[in-house]
Amino acid sequence: MESTRLGAVDGADDDRHSLVGSIDVDFTRFYEREHAGQVRRAALLLGSDDAANDVVHDALTAVYQRWSSIDDPGPYLNRAVLNGCRAVGRRAVRDRQANRRLHSAIGTEPTDPLFDVLASLPFNQRAAVVLRFYVGMTEREIAAALGASPGSVGPWINRALAKMRKELS
């Protein structure tokens, strides 16, 4: 399911590639395949588009800086983005809440209260929910992405859903 959210590799801009070296060409293809999906996923975890773009930018920069040393950059990027989201989580939530207040003040459409509950969840629960219900990962895949044991993912999701039911009922 994840792959359906990724950009096409073959649509790369040849002119752009002709200006740069082989490292840049390879990285550009990787970027085009991964970037948008990673930003959307990070935005769901952080509640802030800007914070998500920052985290993914930093992660991709790290991948680029190590490009010649990484044999398999996909898992590296996944880990880097999730760790970045984990690190800035609280600040991002604060930003999101501030943004919501601002949007409300200028009359924009109120956001789904579901996201308030989502934002209040511990990071691992929030990430598990997003990876399960947006990305479509299995519990084993979620455990791998979060660096957790597979047995912990189910309880995280169950607790998250229970809280959502309670808060939204």
Added chain:
Amino acid sequence: MTDIEDRLAVALERRASTVDVHDDLDTILSRGNVTRLGPGPRRTPFRTKTMAAAAVLIIGTGGLVWIQNIRSESSTTDNSIALSRQSGSITDPKAIDLSPWLDQAPPWPTGQPSEYLVFDLAGLDGWTSLDQTGGHQIGAGATYDWFSNVTDPDGRQFNLSIRSAPDDGAAGEAVDINGHPGTASDGQVSWPIDDTHTGTVTEFGTAETDRVVAAARALTTTIVPTISARQPPAPTGVTVDPDAHFAGTVDGIRWSASATADSVHFILDDIADDTIGIGTSAGSGSIVESGGNDACIFVAGLLPTTETVVKLVLSTDATITLPTQTLDNGNDWFAACVPYRLDAVALDITVPGDTQAVRHPLQAPYLIPTTGSAASFTNGTNNVPSTTLLEVPSTTLLELNSTAVTTAAPEPIRTVDSQLGTASFILPDAAEPDPRTTPATPDFVIGQSRWLADCCTIGVVLQNLDPPIPDDERLGQIDSNDLAWTVYDIGPRDGTTIMAKATKGQVTVLVSAQKRFIDDTPVSRVRDTVELIARSLTRH
């Protein structure tokens, strides 16, 4: 699905469709240095750092090398050093001597403190310190980071760190650390030790916080005169290449640099011998940096054009124009070995026709201060010296000999040689030596080889540092040929990256295999391959 699950899926999809995705590709390609790998305003989880370092070792690559394209916009530095070192030029590529600029150089790093606040490891009764590292970063002034990987009496692994910066307020549960307001989450706690230092304790392989909070409360601090725990390097026996394209001296020590189409080979007389791969994007240019020795940082670059001007920028904004050379293949290069205490902060690259130089900030991390001496951590029996490179007794493991090159024995037995000895093992039948340029490695790596097999990329590394790996990545145990191997899934826990680790004496052997990015190979073959190699690895 339940109602709430349906609602979640719809809401997440709808929200995702509205996310404003910024195209950052050009920024990353042209300004790939925006993420500082050392001290900076953004908190980096130390667990991630250590795991990444371990993973880097596994695939046999070095962590002290950065490749950066020089197509970026110019930037400026902020410094207030008022010393008056004058700008100048060096024209002979085989006589690069920066010592005239050292005469008036400030202590390195600029404003280097004479006292460092670190955790007093002797205060943790029964704990063992696996290493202690730390240092400054070029351009980051006197700020420093100090780290130590430790194990508690039950064998649990932790990382302790102090950063000389205020706590930036991590996410997590509020906890009290001896009267200081800390935050704990996901197996990590951080707290302000004082107004200018932040302490962090991370436990590997767990999201629980009870133990890290308890450990943090048990820690005390002490003041030491240096944060370097590095031991003096042992002689390598390697001398500079008289035919190298670039050569010079640093504090009387000769160095040379030979460039090829895609790499540069540095030699620091009797101290360092490194080959560093570099992108062959001559149209845009590339720069590499390699630290890790006590004398200087190697900097080299493949330049876009013959007339490109390269200037080393000092903290005073004075510049030193470096010589360049055109090789037989037509590529243009520069190379230099820059002493830390030169306090150089950047390279300015000016391509003909451009009115403004491209500035490449030097960012080799955690360099060792050239003032001060080796470790001062002698205040407890639980302190173990960190990287004791080349100090391993010759009988410790693998009946080590003195060969200094990596060679392949007749099929199917392969070997990894190092200054300290030889390990022999069996590879899958189809394995071929990895033809790619061997990346630079940290100095605790004493031997390595890389292979390409049908299933995966294989690395065998000998090193004198035992990297801590989270317990929850452990897959199993293998005992073979008097070595006790622990097998880990060190990738995204899906079997794509497997490593076996065995330590005997002070030498650790890492056998790793990584499945290729786009590949239908069953992941089980990756683990099978690692275990085959581990079981076969013998001393001889």
